[in-house]
Amino acid sequence: MSAPTMNTAGQTLLEVDSLTMRFGGLTAINNLSLNVPGGKITSIIGPNGAGKTTFFNCLTGFYKPTTGSVRMHHPEHGPLALEQMPSYHVARKAGVVRTFQNIRLFPNMTVLENLIVAQHNALQHASRFSLAGLFGRAGYKQAREAALTKAEMWLTRLKLLDIADLAAGNLSYGTQRRIEIARALCVDPLLLCLDEPAAGLNPRESAELNELLLYLSREHHKGILLIEHDMNVVMRVSDHICVLNFGNKIAEGTPEQIQNDPNVIKAYLGEDEADEKEAA
Amino acid sequence: MTTPAPIQFTPTHQMPAMLARAKDAVGVALVSLLLGIPMIGLHTVDQGGVLAVMTRWPWLLAFVVAMFVGRFVMQFALDHVKLNKAKRERKRPEVAARRPWLTWLGRALLGFAVVLPIAFSGNRYVVDTATTVLIYVMLGWGLNVVVGLAGLLDLGYVAFYAVGAYTYGLLSTHFGWGFWETLPVAGALTASFGILLGWPTLRLRGDYLAIVTLGFGEIIRLILVNWTDFSGGPNGVTSIPRPTFFGLPFSPSTDETTFSSFFHLDYSADHRVIFLYYVILALALLTNLFVSRLRKLPVGIAWEAVREDEVACKALGMNVTNIKLSAFAIGAMLGGFAGVFFAARQGFISPESFVFSESATILAIVVLGGMGSQLGVVFASVLLVLLPELGRDFSEYRMLLFGAAMILIMVWRPGGLIAHREPTVKLGRAPSPVPANQGAQA
Amino acid sequence: MGQLIQQLINGLTLGAVYGLIALGYTMVYGIIGMINFAHGDIYMVSAIIAVTVLTLLGSLGIAAIPLSLLITLAVAIFFTAVYGWAVERVAYRPLRGSTRLAPLISAIGMSIFLQNMVQLTQGARVKPIAALLPGGFELFTQNGFTVHLAYTQILIVITTVLLLCVFSYLITRTSFGRQQRACEQDRTMTSLLGINVDRTISLTFVLGAALAAVAGVMVTVYYGVVDFSIGFVAGIKAFTAAVLGGVGSLPGAVLGGLIIGLIESFWGAYLSPAYSDLGTFGILILVLMFRPSGLLGRPEVEKV
Structure with a gap:
């Protein structure tokens, strides 16, 4: 094996600072700040159109963010400004590798x-x-x-x-x-960005995915950034969850905190139903 | 029609297949009629400086009937093919089958190519034609790197061929360079041209690239035609020295050592023809070896990956522009080699030889042969060179047939005549059953 | 001064023709996201048809200029439109959903086929035709140089402007235009909404061919000579015009056409007639390198 897995567990691997991405009049991501630790699983969740994939595209050099910065703290190459790198450099030099929502083999x-x-x-x-x-x-x-x-x-x-x-x-x-x-x-990524890896999987396959993700983060110390809709995956494996809605971060925390966060419930269920639920 | 057919309100899916086919064929015939009227039915001929319209109604009728019958027959054939395909698909083995017969066919062809001048000794025409075939084979293999492997549509490939030919033509006539010295220089020069053209344009989308390379081919030709001081203009470069056999010229002269005098042979013009044949055979084989090795190297695998999905390549940290550039440069270099040989063989070059239809012919060879397939290129070259040799009629219809073949191949068999793709690397180890406690759980 | 104005007039006329062809490129590009390589040949087919029709009208004794022009236009547009439809049906439709490369190659094949088909059926020789609309205005004379403005030149420029307006209206204001733009954005979704995508694409090709047909007729009337090979270079130039103006933008296509026409005309007059095509190719490469979205186009965002 060429590069021994670098153990970055516990350190902050990726530092996103007030990232904003606008397409014409549409603000896909609004002033997003987020820290992603190494060796842990961080999930980004949110309704469709919340800006999750756009966020990935900004991280991996496919889009140039309108403002804000994305720092990768690489154990060898030091801090790297991902938002200024061409997409192939992001994978080659910074060790941030992604998969795609619509599989690209x-x-x-x-x-x-x-x-x-x-x-x-x-x-x-x-x-x-x-x-x-x-x-x-x-x-x-x-x-x-x-x-x-x-x-x-x-x-x-x-x-x-x-x-x-x-x-x-x-x-x-x-x-x-x-x-x-x-x-x-x-x-040999330091940070693996997975865009909806559980989409289209049957329950058994998605259970296997859970195990795989945990195995990668615990045994191989890979930092994992996960976009996922399947809550069975997200709630079971995530160390940390960030919730986006219309490009804004509306909550952040452990799975338990997120499950009980009123803002998140509102975003997912809508205002009225959330109120009913609170009233009940 | 004398009696109007009763109108039937039959839902289409219940319509008998026969009737549906007939309707379809009538539609095709009608469209053919409309297409044919202005082109086949009518034509203008020059009668002493004034045009006159002539008619060819019988031809038009024949065309329309042919289209009707052709469509009808094709429908049957297609249904049959579909059925067979479905059957085959069900039977398809899990692992991609190897095709050992292809390898054997290749070896047999190689053997034939080696003995050809001996088998047809004295028949200069055959050896000469075979030489032409081999030039196209080499050009096809060169372009195959760009189009077949890297998936970049280059419509100006002939420009590199021209650069190679003029490099030898000019260096040999002005500075007395020999064939073998010029070869590497021309290769380097054409590769640089490839990079020069590719660097700004390879970031473009596929169709833009196609048209820019087309423009580049035209630019080179325009320069060759118009820059008379440099290239001889439309008259081209004449009396280009022929390659020698390690310094021994092929000539009847007796005051110096020639090939025939050195080997104590009677002079024969065939010697040079046969020698040239073996030179291009060697060049072509080297090209083949070079390309097949490259294909299995990281750069070759990367070419194919770029063809399959550029975005995925970028996400894996690959510099897509550099990978494309390398394909472009290597394809250009091979075209340049072929050009040097062409100039040496003809002894005369002019811009006439480097027109767009030549690019189109080479592209047709690659497309017909199966993009990425080395053997397919050989078959397509043989076909495309021999077809016009069969008769004047064929040579008139040559480009028409190429054009039609390119469309048909894309529609029916996008992989070309030989569509088989051999993986560049195999695990080669017997797949060990994964123990239950291993795998994702590990 | 006189020379300058004359070149300006000639350049604008030439540019208007390129603009007409470029409109067809841009419309087809708009809907299938691909360049129709056979478009230049469609234009050539139309010019050849125009020659046949004009000769036929001449031999029938129809001499009224507006009448014969209208008949020629109508016949050329009709048959050329059939060709446009057939090109899409044969070379593009079966390849929808195929690899990126396949439709490009089949379109190249179609272009080669059309050119050689015309060469075989109509002969390779240049076809000269008597001037349909001779004469024009003599604008002024300066230092013995008379500046001419031919009737055909006025006709061509007016036709181009008119067609640009009509097609802009068609694309932005009508139901067909909406369907067309919808297909451009998301073909699957459009078909789910009950719009016949096949028909919309076919119709776009037909309209593009009709524009090329007008250009073909205009060129026949203007120059009086055509042959089977005019489609190749005109196709590249019109394509350059479309790219320069911004592929997908109708006003851009005409603007690009005018610029290319002017450059060609001035380059030929003042620099070197032999290399006038080089200017066009140079511009094509420069624009694609530095401003691939063209003058009036929208930048393309790579979809990931």
Whole structure:
């Protein structure tokens, strides 16, 4: 394995400071501040259109935020301003890797190839921009072997080993979700951003997802930032929850605190029903 | 129609298949009629400086009937194909089947290519045509890197071919450079051109890139036509020296050592033809080896990943622009090599050889052959070079057929004639059953 | 001075033609989010049809200029529209939902097919035609240089402006325009709302082809010579115009067309006629590099 997992548990990994994103007249995120610790699971929840995916896009360089800053406290490279980086730098240098709400695999490539592509930077470096690779030099062969071992490790962990040589696009939805997570893990992220990983999963699959998330954060000390609608996942695994509504942060805290927060209940159930519930 | 058919209020889904097909074919025939009237039915001919309209109604009728029958037959064929496909899909094995016969076919072709000049010795025409086929094979393999692997539509590929050809043409006639010295220089130069063009444009969407490369191809051609001092203008570059056999020229002259005198052979013009054939065969094989190795290297896998999903690549930390640039540069370099050979073989080059239809032909070879497939490119090149050789009629209809084939292939078989994709890497270890206590629980 | 004004007039005329073709590009782009590579060839088909119709009218003895112009326009628009419809039906519709590359390649194939089809059926030679609308105004003479303004030039510019107004109205104010814009944004949702997406797309191609047909007729009347290959370069230039103006914007297309026309005309007159196409390509590359959303277009946000 190339990079040993850096243990950043307990430290603040990501520091979002008064982030605002506007599209024309629409404010998708309004003055959002949030700290994401390493080695823990932080969830972002909120109704549809609350700005969750936009938040991810701002973190990972796909959108340039209108104002505000996103700092990644990288144990090696120090604080990095993610909002100023091109998207590929965010993954390569800052170690923030994301998945997508509508799964984005390389559909005609096999599952294994998907995981090898994720290790492109390390492999490309080892192949000395293809020269060492073309002539089959030992250094490149080693790197390739290491990449295969890492891919195999995650394939095993995510129960994908048997389908490693199948085209990724032909597999079932739940499997594709797992492949996307495995692929992201092959980049050796410090912070893994998962955009609705439980969407479209059946109850058994989503229970397995719970275990996987806990395993990744407890055993591999990955910081995880999770966007999710499935409360069975969110409430069981999250260490910390942040609730967005119309781009504003309306609550933050542990699962218990969030479950009892009147603002959250209002946002989810609407004003009237929340009042009725309070009255009852 | 004399008696109006009784109107039937049958819901479409209950309509007999036959009637539905007939209706559909009548529709196609009607549209064909409308399309055909101004183009086939009527045409203008020059009669002493004045145009006159002529008619070709029988042709139009034949066209419409052909479209009707064709559509009708196609409907049957399509239904049949669909049924078969469904059957096959049900039977499809879990693991992508290997195609050993493809490998064997490739080897057989290679063997044939090696013995071809011997088998057809004395038949200069065959060897000459085979050389042309191999030039297209090489161009096809070069463009395949850009279009087939990296998924970038380059409509100006011929520009790199031209740069390579003129590099050799000019360096050899002005500075006396030889074929083999020019080859790497031309490769480097065309690769730089590729980067020069790619750097500003590769960030663009696919269709913008296509049109910019088209424009680039035209710019190069315009410069070659108009900058007479540099390129010889429309007259091109003439008397380009032919490649020598390690310094031995192929000529009948007796005052210097020539190929024939050195090997104590009777001079024959065929020697050079055969030599040139082996040169392009070697170049093509090297290209093939180079590209197939690259495909399995990180850069090649990355090309395919960029083709599949750019956004996902960015999210995985890949510099998409650089990856595209490398594909562009390598494709350009291979085109440049082919250009050098072309100039050396023809001994004469002019902008005429580097028009858009040439780019289109190369693209058609890649598309027909199956994007990303090396063997497919060979078959498509053979087909596209031999078809016009069959007769003048065919050469007139060549581009028409290419255009139609490009549409049909995209509609029916987007993967091309040979659509099989071999994975670049396999686990190669017997899949071990995951113990129950392992996996996600670990 | 006289030379300058003459080039201005010629450039505006040329630009108006490019603008007309560019309108078709921009409309089709608007709805399928893709460039119709065969659009330049559709324009060429229309010019060839116009030649046939004008010759036919001449041999029938119909000499009244407005009448023969109207008949030519009507016939050319009708048949060219059928071609536009067929292009969409054959090269685009079956590939909806396919890879990014597939429709591009099939459209290139269609462009090659159309050009060679016309070459085969109509012959490769240039088709000259007698001036339909000769004459014009002599604006003024200065230092022996007379500035001309031909009737055809006035006709072309007025037609372009008129069509721009009509189509802007069509897109922004009518039910079809709303359907068209809805398809542009979300095709699935549009079809769920009971709008026939196929028909809307077909109709857009038909309208785009009709615009190209008008351009084809105008060019035939203006230059008096056409051949099978005029679609290629005109297509690229009109595309450049559409990009320069901002793809998706109708006024932008005409504005871009006028700028390209003026540049070509001035470049040819003052710099070098041989390289006048180079100016266009240069602009195309520069605009795409530095302002891909064009002069009047909206910036495109990458959807993730």
